[in-house]
Each structure stands twice: as structure tokens, then as C-alpha cells.
Amino acid sequence: MANRLGAVTIFGMFILSTAGAASAQQTLAAVKQRGEVLCGVGEGSPGFFSPDDKGVWHGLDVDVCRALSAAIFGSPDKVKFLPATPSARFAQLQSGQVDLLSRSVTWTFSRDASLGIDFPTVAFYDGHGFMVKKSLGVSSAKDLNGANICTQSGLSTEVIVADYFRQNNLTYRPVVFEKVEETLKAFEQGRCDVFSSDKSTLFSYRARLGEPDAYIVLPETISRTLDGPAVRHGDNNWGDIVRWTLFAMIGAEDLGVSSANVDQMKASSTNAEIRRLIGVEGEFGKMLGLPNDWGYNILKTVGNYGEMYERNLGGASPVVIPRKGSLNALWRNGGLMIAPSFQ
Numbered sequence: 001m002a003n004r005l006g007a008v009t010i011f012g013m014f015i016l017s018t019a020g021a022a023s024a025q026q027t028l029a030a031v032k033q034r035g036e037v038l039c040g041v042g043e044g045s046p047g048f049f050s051p052d053d054k055g056v057w058h059g060l061d062v063d064v065c066r067a068l069s070a071a072i073f074g075s076p077d078k079v080k081f082l083p084a085t086p087s088a089r090f091a092q093l094q095s096g097q098v099d100l101l102s103r104s105v106t107w108t109f110s111r112d113a114s115l116g117i118d119f120p121t122v123a124f125y126d127g128h129g130f131m132v133k134k135s136l137g138v139s140s141a142k143d144l145n146g147a148n149i150c151t152q153s154g155l156s157t158e159v160i161v162a163d164y165f166r167q168n169n170l171t172y173r174p175v176v177f178e179k180v181e182e183t184l185k186a187f188e189q190g191r192c193d194v195f196s197s198d199k200s201t202l203f204s205y206r207a208r209l210g211e212p213d214a215y216i217v218l219p220e221t222i223s224r225t226l227d228g229p230a231v232r233h234g235d236n237n238w239g240d241i242v243r244w245t246l247f248a249m250i251g252a253e254d255l256g257v258s259s260a261n262v263d264q265m266k267a268s269s270t271n272a273e274i275r276r277l278i279g280v281e282g283e284f285g286k287m288l289g290l291p292n293d294w295g296y297n298i299l300k301t302v303g304n305y306g307e308m309y310e311r312n313l314g315g316a317s318p319v320v321i322p323r324k325g326s327l328n329a330l331w332r333n334g335g336l337m338i339a340p341s342f343q
């Protein structure tokens with residue numbers, strides 16, 4: 001009896017582990033076979049994901065997909081960007097139309113626990129806020145009693161705003177749209193007094209309004225939002241690859257490796273972690289099912305987290321979101337950006 005039970009258990013474990021291994025490799029195998037990563041983005045949020053007039057996508061979330069492409073194929077250009085509205089995005093991922101979402105998806109309990117999706121790690125820390133016309137003369141969120149508030153459907157914003165007003169005994173009227181363009185137009189035309197979203201989105205959208213200086217973002221931050229890529233639940237290997245792609249960029253910044261010096265590091269660094277990260281030592285790429293120079297390729301072509309941030313949200317970018325003093329600074333500078341070690 002004990003033997004039979006043992007045999008059944010072992011057989012069961014075998015099935016579980018082979019089933020696990022099969023699904024674990026599914027997304028990576030499909031991506032390799034297809035020759036490109038299908039990256040789900042939004043329709044346009046400058047600094048994070050937006051196409052230029054030639055149809056080339058730019059932004060922090062876009063660069064995460066380019067880094068993933070570099071990790072897998074050695075080139076950052078093997079990505080197709082597929083836009084969807086906030087309310088369509090989860091079906092886009094669940095149905096396999098995209099390999100991941102990289103469009104500032106906020107990691108929440110209910111999304112993680114009930115939508116069949118996973119959040120490998122955080123690409124950007126944020127919080128919700130409010131934008132109003134300066135001419136409204138409002139200086140605090142507490143002055144918003146009775147306001148009409150514009151948001152897009154399918155966003156975490158709806159719950160966050162409802163919670164905030166309830167907690168502060170204030171009332172408001174939600175004005176909800178499906179598409180960015182409609183929401184922005186309604187706000188500009190005065191159909192609502194307030195636009196609410198992640199603060200990064202507010203800054204990003206303010207840059208798209210006809211007269212950005214006529215609007216202010218109120219000082220209150222009413223939530224904490226952890227935004228990053230999302231993958232399907234159950235494909236752990238793919239989740240690891242997405243997670244460690246971002247960690248390679250964050251870890252590299254922390255270790256002082258950038259696109260400018262990665263060749264020099266490859267030739268002469270004696271730091272063991274750096275050597276493993278860029279594939280000079282160990283077989284770290286192989287452990288993920290990737291070429292051993294995956295880390296080198298990310299850093300050479302897309303750069304470290306700091307370079308990615310500066311390019312998309314730094315002083316010379318169209319949407320400036322100061323990093324210094326924010327949660328997106330490296331841990332050693334008082335922020336939350338930190339990567340586990342390469343060992």
C-alpha cells in the first residue's frame with residue numbers, strides 16, 4: 001500500500017513538474033519562434049508609451065519591451081507594439097494577443113489575485129492626484145467638494161477617487177470615458193473641473209493640452225501606485241525573464257554599469273557581480289533560457305535604468321518628472337529602486 005501510494009505520488013509529481021515545465025517555457029518558446037516580442041501598450045502617454053509621427057514608439061514602458069527584445073534576441077528592435085485602451089488591456093494579455101503589457105499597469109491585489117495575471121516587478125512608483133485649470137482657483141484636493149471628475153474607464157483611478165472622497169466626506173460626479181482623446185477633450189472643453197489619474201499621467205497629459213501652463217497638478221498624492229509590466233499567471237520562466245530584465249537595468253545603474261562603459265567593463269571589470277550580469281562569468285543567461293550575454297545586450301542597446309529614465313522623463317524630454325528625491329531614485333539615494341544581487 002505504502003509503495004503504491006509512493007508510486008502514485010511520484011507519478012503525480014512527475015505530471016505536475018512536466019506540466020509546469022511545458023507551460024513555463026510556453027511564452028519564451030513562442031516569442032523565439034515568432035522572432036519578436038508582442039508588447040501591449042496604451043494609445044499614448046508621452047514619456048511612457050507614445051508613437052512619434054513616423055510611428056516609432058518611445059517611452060519608459062516601451063524601453064522595457066526593447067530591453068526584453070535585446071535580452072532574448074540581442075537586438076532591441078524585435079518588438080511589435082500593440083496599443084489597447086485601459087479597459088481592453090487585460091483581455092489582450094489573457095487571450096495571448098500580447099506576451100506582456102508594458103503600459104504603466106498598476107499592481108493591485110484584485111488584479112494580481114483574480115485576473116490570471118502576474119506583476120514581475122515595478123518599473124515606476126507613482127501615486128494618484130488631481131489636475132485642474134488654474135483659473136478655477138483651487139489649491140488643494142480638499143476644495144474639490146461637488147466637482148465633476150474626468151477619468152478613463154478601466155483604470156484603478158475609479159476606485160482610488162471613490163475611496164478618497166468617501167474617506168474625506170466629500171462628494172463628486174464621475175465623468176468617465178473610454179479613450180484618452182475623449183477624456184482630454186472633455187477636460188479642455190470644461191465638461192469636467194478635474195482630471196484624475198496617476199500623477200505621472202497627469203504630467204504626461206498636461207504636455208498634450210493646448211495650453212499646458214493653464215493647468216496645475218494639485219499637491220496631494222492620494223494613493224501609492226506601483227506600476228510595471230504584467231504577464232500571464234503561470235508562466236514563471238517568462239515572469240522571471242521580464243523581472244530580471246528590469247533588475248539588470250536597475251542593478252547595472254547601482255553597480256555603475258551603463259551603455260557608455262559596458263564594453264570596458266566586459267574587457268576589464270574584476271567585480272564578480274558585474275561579470276555575471278554581463279555574461280563574462282557564470283551561466284546566468286542560460287538559467288533563464290537566454291543567451292549568456294543577455295545582460296550585456298540590454299545595457300549596450302537600451303542602457304541602465306537611470307539612462308532609460310533620463311531619456312524618457314529627464315530634463316531634456318518632453319515630459320519632465322524629476323527623479324531626484326522621488327521613490328524612483330536608487331535606494332542609495334533615498335528611493336525604492338533596488339535589485340536583488342547577481343549571485
Ligand SMILES: N[C@@H](CCC(=O)N[C@@H](CS)C(=O)NCC(=O)O)C(=O)O
Pocket residue numbers: 041042043044045084085086103104105106107152154155156157180196197198201225227
Ligand atoms: N496605472 C493605471 C493605468 C495608467 C493608464 O493607462 N493611464 C491612462 C490615462 S488615465 C493612459 O495612460 N491612457 C493612455 C492610453 O490608454 O493610451 C492602471 O493600471 O489603471
